[in-house]
Amino acid sequence: MGDLAIDSAVTPVGEGRYAATLSEEWNVWGPIGGYLASVALRAAGAETRLTRPASMNCQFLSTARFEHVDVAVERLRASRRAEALRVSMSQHGRAVLHATVWAVAGDLAGPRQRLATPPQAPPPHGLPTIEERAATEWGGIALPHLAHCDTRPVFWLEAVPERYGEPNQRGWVRLRPRATFPEDPWLDACRSLIHVDITPFPCVMLASPNDVEPFVAPTMDLQVIFHDAAPESEWLLVEGHASALSHGLAAGRAAVWSPDGRLLATGAQQMLCRLFSAPEQAGEPAATSAGAEAGGGP
Numbered sequence: 373m374g375d376l377a378i379d380s381a382v383t384p385v386g387e388g389r390y391a392a393t394l395s396e397e398w399n400v401w402g403p404i405g406g407y408l409a410s411v412a413l414r415a416a417g418a419e420t421r422l423t424r425p426a427s428m429n430c431q432f433l434s435t436a437r438f439e440h441v442d443v444a445v446e447r448l449r450a451s452r453r454a455e456a457l458r459v460s461m462s463q464h465g466r467a468v469l470h471a472t473v474w475a476v477a478g479d480l481a482g483p484r485q486r487l488a489t490p491p492q493a494p495p496p497h498g499l500p501t502i503e504e505r506a507a508t509e510w511g512g513i514a515l516p517h518l519a520h521c522d523t524r525p526v527f528w529l530e531a532v533p534e535r536y537g538e539p540n541q542r543g544w545v546r547l548r549p550r551a552t553f554p555e556d557p558w559l560d561a562c563r564s565l566i567h568v569d570i571t572p573f574p575c576v577m578l579a580s581p582n583d584v585e586p587f588v589a590p591t592m593d594l595q596v597i598f599h600d601a602a603p604e605s606e607w608l609l610v611e612g613h614a615s616a617l618s619h620g621l622a623a624g625r626a627a628v629w630s631p632d633g634r635l636l637a638t639g640a641q642q643m644l645c646r647l648f649s650a651p652e653q654a655g656e657p658a659a660t661s662a663g664a665e666a667g668g669g670p
Contacts (some may be wrong), residue, residue, distance in 0.1 A: 410562035417558030423478030427654030496544035566640035571612035572624020589643035602630035
């Protein structure tokens with residue numbers, strides 16, 4: 373079980389350049405996309421003088437190995453209030469990830485008003501874990517990314533029906549073994565990256581009828597907007613929605629809420645479907661991820 377603070381750490385090696393070593397603790401047929409994005413976001417946070425991230429748009433270009441990666445951060449625009457950064461991650465000269473990040477100052481003046489209504493959910497401590505639910509009703513479940521999250525679903529399928537559930541899911545999550553990072557707003561924002569990344573693909577699968585051919589869906593694009601922060605809260609409420617499954621693409625979105633009903637982050641994801649039965653195209657790498665859980669390039 374990996375510690376996000378340790379496993380996503382970056383080391384400065386020169387002007388605008390950082391180094392990191394990808395931990396195999398975040399392996400789901402390749403590095404989890406949200407984990408890769410976290411490494412890139414922390415490099416941006418180390419490069420900027422501003423306090424917190426406002427948004428991140430990330431493209432996964434190829435599947436990384438659990439080895440050393442080089443991260444370069446370029447400043448595109450800078451002012452006292454906001455800064456735009458470009459982040460590039462490579463491994464042995466091969467592009468792995470490209471992202472743009474907006475950073476903002478922590479003391480920005482402006483109106484503060486809750487515009488979105490939080491979803492209804494009972495407290496997490498009264499809900500069974502996903503492992504407990506699955507052991508009782510499905511005979512067990514083995515999803516490697518669950519090792520990093522204590523997950524308490526609000527909704528659950530009592531049995532596998534002819535058609536799966538609604539195209540939305542809701543549940544409480546907290547990272548394991550360390551759940552909060554109040555000392556670093558950039559690392560705290562990585563929690564939302566992780567949760568937004570791993571949520572849409574299960575929603576797509578649960579919304580799909582049984583006659584859909586088995587497929588994986590590596591992440592192509594991940595976009596996350598950071599609205600607020602709850603660095604002291606171990607539990608976060610995550611709500612995901614399946615948006616589309618057509619023309620070889622799968623899409624979904626997710627929102628992250630604090631226990632006191634504040635919207636912390638929203639995000640969306642575009643995934644490239646690959647049928648298990650389809651032979652790999654010439655020159656194209658084998659499918660190494662199971663959708664959002666494993667992001668790592670199409």
